[in-house]
Amino acid sequence: MYQFNYKKVETIQEAVNELTANPDSKILAGGMTLIPTMKQRLASPEKLIDIRNIEELNFIREESNNIIIGSTTNHFTVSSSDLIKEKIPSLSMLAEGIGDPHVRNMGTIGGAISNNDPTADYPAACLGLGAKIKTSKRELMADEFFISLFETALDEDEIVVSISFPIIKDSFYMKFPNPASRYAMAGVFISKNETDIRVAVTGASENGVFRWSEMEESLSNNWSKSSVENIKLSPEGIMSDIHGSSEYRANLANIMAIRAFEGINE
Amino acid sequence: MSLVELEINGNKVSHDVEERQLLVHFIRDDLSLTGTHVGCDTSQCGACVVHVDGKAVKSCSMLAVQANNSKITTIEGLADGENLHPVQEAFRENHGLQCGFCTPGMIMAAVDIINRNSILNEKTVREELEGNLCRCTGYQNIVKSILAASEKM
Numbered sequence: 514m515y516q517f518n519y520k521k522v523e524t525i526q527e528a529v530n531e532l533t534a535n536p537d538s539k540i541l542a543g544g545m546t547l548i549p550t551m552k553q554r555l556a557s558p559e560k561l562i563d564i565r566n567i568e569e570l571n572f573i574r575e576e577s578n579n580i581i582i583g584s585t586t587n588h589f590t591v592s593s594s595d596l597i598k599e600k601i602p603s604l605s606m607l608a609e610g611i612g613d614p615h616v617r618n619m620g621t622i623g624g625a626i627s628n629n630d631p632t633a634d635y636p637a638a639c640l641g642l643g644a645k646i647k648t649s650k651r652e653l654m655a656d657e658f659f660i661s662l663f664e665t666a667l668d669e670d671e672i673v674v675s676i677s678f679p680i681i682k683d684s685f686y687m688k689f690p691n692p693a694s695r696y697a698m699a700g701v702f703i704s705k706n707e708t709d710i711r712v713a714v715t716g717a718s719e720n721g722v723f724r725w726s727e728m729e730e731s732l733s734n735n736w737s738k739s740s741v742e743n744i745k746l747s748p749e750g751i752m753s754d755i756h757g758s759s760e761y762r763a764n765l766a767n768i769m770a771i772r773a774f775e776g777i778n779e
Numbered sequence: 780m781s782l783v784e785l786e787i788n789g790n791k792v793s794h795d796v797e798e799r800q801l802l803v804h805f806i807r808d809d810l811s812l813t814g815t816h817v818g819c820d821t822s823q824c825g826a827c828v829v830h831v832d833g834k835a836v837k838s839c840s841m842l843a844v845q846a847n848n849s850k851i852t853t854i855e856g857l858a859d860g861e862n863l864h865p866v867q868e869a870f871r872e873n874h875g876l877q878c879g880f881c882t883p884g885m886i887m888a889a890v891d892i893i894n895r896n897s898i899l900n901e902k903t904v905r906e907e908l909e910g911n912l913c914r915c916t917g918y919q920n921i922v923k924s925i926l927a928a929s930e931k932m
């Protein structure tokens with residue numbers, strides 16, 4: 514790895530000050546993406562600002578029909594939280610399906626969404642539940658936050674503080690995990706409340722996570738399995754690599770959508 | 780350089796390290812605890828698993844400076860003198876290793892799995908071993924060893 518500087522910070526303000534003072538610095542949370550990337554020399558920040566010890570970022574609480582999760586909360590903590598199991602079971606299942614136990618002990622929800630890997634799981638839950646993302650500067654809806662492949666609306670000197678998920682019991686996430694890494698080859702998150710049906714797809718598009726509007730429309734017209742089966746995802750703009758062709762992934766997204774739908778209705 | 784002070788297998792150590800030094804290299808090269816292995820460059824094999832503050836982590840994907848002020852247990856810290864830890868004993872009894880390269884990580888992962896799950900079955904053990912690769916055994920006897928150890932712990 515290249516030589517770099519390192520600073521552990523204790524408060525959000527301190528983290529923001531460091532980012533502002535050091536334009537070539539990067540936030541270090543769980544490090545489960547950043548450190549492997551630096552080992553491969555795909556990233557070479559001059560300074561790492563370690564936020565894992567900021568206590569005000571590590572929490573899970575319920576507030577006016579939302580579950581709010583602090584950005585440095587790790588995947589294990591989310592998957593084992595009794596509150597989340599009770600209120601949004603689909604979210605705890607999603608967290609349990611990330612990588613492996615060792616990765617879940619370090620990797621954080623804030624890191625996962627800031628990174629916006631096109632095959633990551635949490636972005637699908639954020640879009641699929643209509644989450645609100647609080648940063649050190651503002652509040653953003655998930656629909657505004659995820660821009661494209663590894664790209665978010667975050668400014669250089671802005672950090673994710675917490676993510677607020679509306680409590681929607683009727684929700685389910687189903688992914689086909691890559692057998693080696695467990696990242697999604699295709700993953701579909703569906704949620705349904707009185708007013709809204711949302712369908713988010715990860716692992717598939719060349720532009721990262723997206724809302725599948727044709728599927729949302731079809732299900733809004735008629736909440737039935739045939740409404741899911743009738744909508745096909747076009748392979749155009751779908752990723753193609755050694756793990757699977759675009760046709761394969763597009764078809765997989767359909768199958769994951771059917772299973773997610775069945776998951777809600779079970 | 781940064782000063783790192785931590786407790787490893789019950790011993791307090793303090794060392795100046797380069798910020799870029801990975802925890803696994805700190806453990807192997809600076810502290811000469813070579814039981815912890817490096818098996819890959821992609822954070823996938825789990826040969827490097829140690830416990831930091833009681834949680835199993837991949838020490839190849841963590842910086843030594845991140846572990847400042849923590850308590851670490853490596854494979855060397857499991858046995859009680861001449862007496863093997865129940866998981867080590869079970870791996871020996873059940874032929875849970877062949878070349879032994881993955882074994883330190885497997886055993887550290889296994890201790891963590893058993894600590895977290897009061898009831899264990901084969902399916903859970905196999906799922907929980909997602910982050911540990913073995914090129915020799917085909918996992919059969921590793922799973923058997925962990926199930927046997929869980930009955931004794």
Ligand SMILES: Cc1cc2nc3c(=O)[nH]c(=O)nc-3n(C[C@H](O)[C@H](O)[C@H](O)COP(=O)(O)OP(=O)(O)OC[C@H]3O[C@@H](n4cnc5c(N)ncnc54)[C@H](O)[C@@H]3O)c2cc1C
Nearest residue numbers: 542543544545546547612620621623624633634673695696
């Ligand atoms: C073997 C392995 C398997 C994995 N499998 C999966 C999987 O199945 N599904 C999945 O979704 N993910 C998977 N991951 C990724 C894992 O979930 C990561 O933990 C996550 O993507 C990044 O979180 P982190 O806390 O480790 O972030 P870091 O690696 O510390 O940071 C990632 C990026 O986000 C930035 N960042 C971090 N926190 C913040 C913040 N609060 N505000 C602003 N920017 C921030 C950093 O600067 C960096 O650019 C896997 C990783 C590994 C190593």
Ligand code: FES
Nearest residue numbers: 818822824825839
């Ligand atoms: S050396 Fe392979 S996961 Fe750490």
Ligand code: FES
Nearest residue numbers: 877878913914915
């Ligand atoms: S015993 Fe040889 S790699 Fe597992």
